[in-house]
Amino acid sequence: MRAVVFLAVVGCASAEPVTYAQVHDEVFVPSCGFSSCHGGANGQGNLVIDGSEEDYAAIVDGVSDVAGGLAFVVPGDPDGSYLVQKCRGDDGIVDDIMPPGVGLEAEPLALVIGWIEAGALRE
Ligand code: HEM
Secondary structure: OHHHHHHHHHHHHOOOOOOHHHHHHHHHHHHHOOOOOOOOOOOEOOEOOOOOOOHHHHHHOOEEOOOOOEEOOOOOOHHHOHHHHHHHOOOOOOOOOOOOOOOOOHHHHHHHHHHHHOOOOOO
């Protein structure tokens, strides 16, 4: 039993923190950044993800007008982040789950949640 607890703690402690570069390049751009989706000049909703330097501010400082000004990302609080709620299809979201119709798969979602939990840092 003690060995199991020890391995769990060591396992957790050694997990590399998720960086913005990782979550941007492995999740946001490939899963959201299509030109007909969030990658176009005006994005969709209030969210533009076009692979540029501006993406960080658009994601972390952006709010949803249609959802009463909810912040897309609340650093340190993935459950309170509207972007996570949209990707899980939580009760109370406005319009569709994201990506539309399917939601975000468990592994990329875990990356997004890990990054937000660690403070949604840029570096
Ligand atoms: C994991 C990838 C994606 C994320 C994180 C994401 C995130 C979001 C968020 C947070 C909103 C709400 C914007 C607001 O209320 O201002 C939204 C809206 C929207 N997104 Fe996405 N999205 C993703 C992928 C996509 C894709 C692939 C498409 C196109 C096929 C798309 C099309 C839309 C549309 C049309 C809206 C406005 C209507 C609605 O809220 O359902 N998104 N998305």
